[in-house]
Amino acid sequence: MNSVRILVIATIFVFMLLIPVVVASGNDSYIFDNELQVNEGITIETSIHIEVVDVNRIPPERAKFRITSYQKPERTITVFREDGPQVNKYETYRGTSIYFDVIGVYSDSVQFSVSGPSNWRVTDYYDVETEEDLEEVADAVTVPKLKITRTLDIASVQQGQTVKVTFKIKNEGNGTASEIELDESTITGAYMEGCPASLNDIAAGATERVSYDLKIIDAEPGTYELNPTLLNYKSESGASYSSESTSNVLVIVAEEVLVPELGIKVTIESDDDVITCGDRFPAIIRIDNIGNATSGRVTIKSHLPDDVRVADGEIDPVYESIKPGDFVEYDVTMIAYEPGKHIIKMDVLWADAEASASAEFWAELSGFDKYYIYILAAIPIVLILLWLIKRRREYSF
Amino acid sequence: MLNILVLGLGQCGNRILDSINSEAFGGNGMFAKYYSNQKFPASVKTIAINTAINDLKGLKCTLAKDRFHVPHLHGVGANRTLGKKVFEDNKELIMGEIDKRGSFDLIFIITSTAGGSGSSFAPRLVEELKAAYNAQIVCIAVLPFREEGSISLQNTAFCIKELIEEKPNGILLVDNQYLKKYAGDIKSAYDKINETTARRLLFLIEALNSEMLMVTDLGDLKTVMNGGVGIGTMGFYESDNGNTVKSTILGSFKPSGLLFPANVYTEGARAMLIIKGNKKYLDLDMINKTIEELSTEVGQVFKGVLVKKGPAKVLSLFTLNSIPELDSLYASAADAIRTEKVKREESKKQLDNAFACIEELEPIY
Numbered sequence: 213m214n215s216v217r218i219l220v221i222a223t224i225f226v227f228m229l230l231i232p233v234v235v236a237s238g239n240d241s242y243i244f245d246n247e248l249q250v251n252e253g254i255t256i257e258t259s260i261h262i263e264v265v266d267v268n269r270i271p272p273e274r275a276k277f278r279i280t281s282y283q284k285p286e287r288t289i290t291v292f293r294e295d296g297p298q299v300n301k302y303e304t305y306r307g308t309s310i311y312f313d314v315i316g317v318y319s320d321s322v323q324f325s326v327s328g329p330s331n332w333r334v335t336d337y338y339d340v341e342t343e344e345d346l347e348e349v350a351d352a353v354t355v356p357k358l359k360i361t362r363t364l365d366i367a368s369v370q371q372g373q374t375v376k377v378t379f380k381i382k383n384e385g386n387g388t389a390s391e392i393e394l395d396e397s398t399i400t401g402a403y404m405e406g407c408p409a410s411l412n413d414i415a416a417g418a419t420e421r422v423s424y425d426l427k428i429i430d431a432e433p434g435t436y437e438l439n440p441t442l443l444n445y446k447s448e449s450g451a452s453y454s455s456e457s458t459s460n461v462l463v464i465v466a467e468e469v470l471v472p473e474l475g476i477k478v479t480i481e482s483d484d485d486v487i488t489c490g491d492r493f494p495a496i497i498r499i500d501n502i503g504n505a506t507s508g509r510v511t512i513k514s515h516l517p518d519d520v521r522v523a524d525g526e527i528d529p530v531y532e533s534i535k536p537g538d539f540v541e542y543d544v545t546m547i548a549y550e551p552g553k554h555i556i557k558m559d560v561l562w563a564d565a566e567a568s569a570s571a572e573f574w575a576e577l578s579g580f581d582k583y584y585i586y587i588l589a590a591i592p593i594v595l596i597l598l599w600l601i602k603r604r605r606e607y608s609f
Numbered sequence: 610m611l612n613i614l615v616l617g618l619g620q621c622g623n624r625i626l627d628s629i630n631s632e633a634f635g636g637n638g639m640f641a642k643y644y645s646n647q648k649f650p651a652s653v654k655t656i657a658i659n660t661a662i663n664d665l666k667g668l669k670c671t672l673a674k675d676r677f678h679v680p681h682l683h684g685v686g687a688n689r690t691l692g693k694k695v696f697e698d699n700k701e702l703i704m705g706e707i708d709k710r711g712s713f714d715l716i717f718i719i720t721s722t723a724g725g726s727g728s729s730f731a732p733r734l735v736e737e738l739k740a741a742y743n744a745q746i747v748c749i750a751v752l753p754f755r756e757e758g759s760i761s762l763q764n765t766a767f768c769i770k771e772l773i774e775e776k777p778n779g780i781l782l783v784d785n786q787y788l789k790k791y792a793g794d795i796k797s798a799y800d801k802i803n804e805t806t807a808r809r810l811l812f813l814i815e816a817l818n819s820e821m822l823m824v825t826d827l828g829d830l831k832t833v834m835n836g837g838v839g840i841g842t843m844g845f846y847e848s849d850n851g852n853t854v855k856s857t858i859l860g861s862f863k864p865s866g867l868l869f870p871a872n873v874y875t876e877g878a879r880a881m882l883i884i885k886g887n888k889k890y891l892d893l894d895m896i897n898k899t900i901e902e903l904s905t906e907v908g909q910v911f912k913g914v915l916v917k918k919g920p921a922k923v924l925s926l927f928t929l930n931s932i933p934e935l936d937s938l939y940a941s942a943a944d945a946i947r948t949e950k951v952k953r954e955e956s957k958k959q960l961d962n963a964f965a966c967i968e969e970l971e972p973i974y
């Protein structure tokens with residue numbers, strides 16, 4: 213019985229030890245978990261003020277927070293994304309800790325969480341009063357602020373295709389933008405069709421969409437960066453402003469041309485590439501369509517050495533067509549009459565293209581021909597021998 | 610052109626004939642017969658005749674068709690009586706073989722006198738040839754080494770006697786015994802004797818068949834051979850450069866250059882001199898003078914001068930009035946015959962005595 217009780221107590225004790233750790237990193241004790249714009253702030257338990265000062269998307273992605281609390285001086289901390297809550301701790305005057313964790317960094321906002329005692333709550337959301345705001349309020353001037361975003365419907369195009377380019381222009385200011393001029397440059401070999409040079413006025417808070425066709429006519433294949441689009445516009449008071457879109461990347465891939473492409477191959481069948489003069493030997497000719505289109509009429513033209521004759525078969529046939537990936541093969545029987553090196557050249561002609569191949573072989577005199585000279589040389593020797601034998605016999609009794 | 614027949618009889622005759630055939634190749638050695646032809650200084654036909662087939666087989670430079678085997682197994686030994694019988698039995702064959710070769714102006718018969726075949730065939734051939742051809746017949750008789758024995762001597766004695774009886778135009782002697790000096794062993798001596806004899810014979814044939822500056826001919830030969838006892842021999846001398854033609858001529862009479870020992874100055878009957886060589890060595894006046902001088906001592910001397918390249922060479926051919934060497938040979942032969950006869954009678958007597966012991970007895974079994 214005793215031992216069971218000890219085990220239960222020990223287990224409880226271990227749990228108690230683990231709880232603060234769970235609070236510090238667990239989800240249950242999130243005080244805040246949301247996105248805040250730069251210059252927005254939250255108040256926790258009416259006394260701790262947290263404001264987003266700055267965000268930075270260039271890795272390491274981070275956000276800078278300004279924290280003020282009762283009886284403590286203002287402090288700024290920088291939290292790196294994915295650092296985890298433990299390392300980013302803020303301690304209050306009373307000694308309670310809260311933890312920061314940055315989950316996502318955007319162009320002017322940050323998603324982050326603040327964890328701490330589970331009964332703590334966010335008590336207020338507020339905007340930080342910047343000097344600029346104060347100024348605007350003071351002057352009560354209306355200013356248009358156009359934000360332009362450019363998107364391409366496809367990022368990779370083939371020669372001859374058209375890319376639809378869309379501008380989304382949002383007036384984020386508080387005044388109407390007028391005399392809006394759109395300055396769009398393009399890449400060589402591409403032509404803009406229906407790209408407006410000027411736009412209608414855009415009221416504060418309004419969004420305008422404009423698109424045009426970018427025709428890729430004869431641009432070299434490759435990866436291009438489209439320069440940012442420049443917007444020049446004026447406020448009601450006549451002040452000039454401009455803004456730029458980001459740049460876009462466009463990949464132009466080579467146009468797939470459908471053409472037949474023929475390859476020819478000549479194979480002479482012989483033992484160790486030597487052919488005997490006067491003997492018939494086979495040659496195999498194969499024409500492959502390695503292109504991507506069916507060929508038209510295919511003509512084959514042979515160029516044989518003077519002493520080589522075709523004994524059997526048609527060496528220059530004509531084919532009406534060869535499908536892509538397909539081939540034709542035929543064989544002829546030939547005879548070479550002279551010894552030495554021979555080259556057989558074959559041309560294949562189609563449409564207005566041609567290809568050629570050649571095969572080499574050696575021709576040798578046949579056994580008899582080869583020894584002919586020796587036999588010739590042997591004749592006098594044999595005659596002399598016969599003569600000697602005859603003489604010997606004449607003198608032997 | 611002269612038509613000449615050279616017959617070599619028996620082993621000795623065959624071999625001298627073979628030497629003649631060999632010399633006719635121009636002395637080009639053993640292999641000449643495989644590529645060259647014999648070049649005789651005239652139209653010369655040769656036949657080697659023998660009863661011993663092995664002797665014919667041993668010849669080297671004589672055409673097979675010119676070797677005639679008289680069928681008689683293993684020869685006749687040294688038996689002249691048997692030889693004569695074999696000749697008689699094959700006379701038609703032998704004469705037929707000779708007849709195939711046409712007609713002749715001059716016939717040489719070469720034989721040893723001591724053997725069986727040659728010595729018995731030679732006299733009979735002289736007889737037959739004289740009957741069949743109108744040709745001069747000169748016998749060249751080779752005398753044996755004296756130590757060869759009594760049969761050789763007997764055969765020689767009878768052979769020469771029979772030859773003389775058949776009256777050939779002449780007999781030229783070649784004496785093995787005398788020429789033994791040529792070499793240490795018999796085989797080399799034979800070769801040397803044969804070669805020397807062959808060369809002299811060819812020299813003579815060439816001279817008889819040539820256009821000569823001073824002419825000697827078959828008629829002269831006949832006259833010379835008719836001189837004395839019809840037996841003679843040949844001498845030869847080749848000048849060293851610087852020798853006068855006179856000393857060369859006299860050299861050819863020197864006994865050391867003769868084929869048979871004789872003294873030309875004391876025993877010579879008639880002579881023929883054939884002088885051959887480069888014209889610059891041949892002082893005709895000196896030749897005439899020398900011959901004149903010789904004639905006073907030797908008797909009739911015929912001369913022929915043959916202009917050919919090379920140093921002066923002289924062949925002398927002569928007949929003798931008396932032949933002391935032959936006389937002594939005959940004496941020895943007679944002795945041998947007599948001794949043989951006595952020995953044989955004694956042997957017979959001994960055998961008869963021995964047989965007498967068993968006379969009137971019968972074998973008892």
Ligand SMILES: Nc1nc2c(ncn2[C@@H]2O[C@H](COP(=O)(O)OP(=O)(O)O)[C@@H](O)[C@H]2O)c(=O)[nH]1
Pocket residue numbers: 618619620621622624625661664684685686687721722723724725726727728751752753754757761785799800802803
């Ligand atoms: N010079 C010479 N004499 C020879 C030769 N062969 C054998 N003789 C001699 O001839 C004699 C024997 O006669 P051979 O011709 O052999 O007898 P055949 O064949 O029965 O006539 C002997 O006196 C030998 O010395 C030879 O080649 N040259």
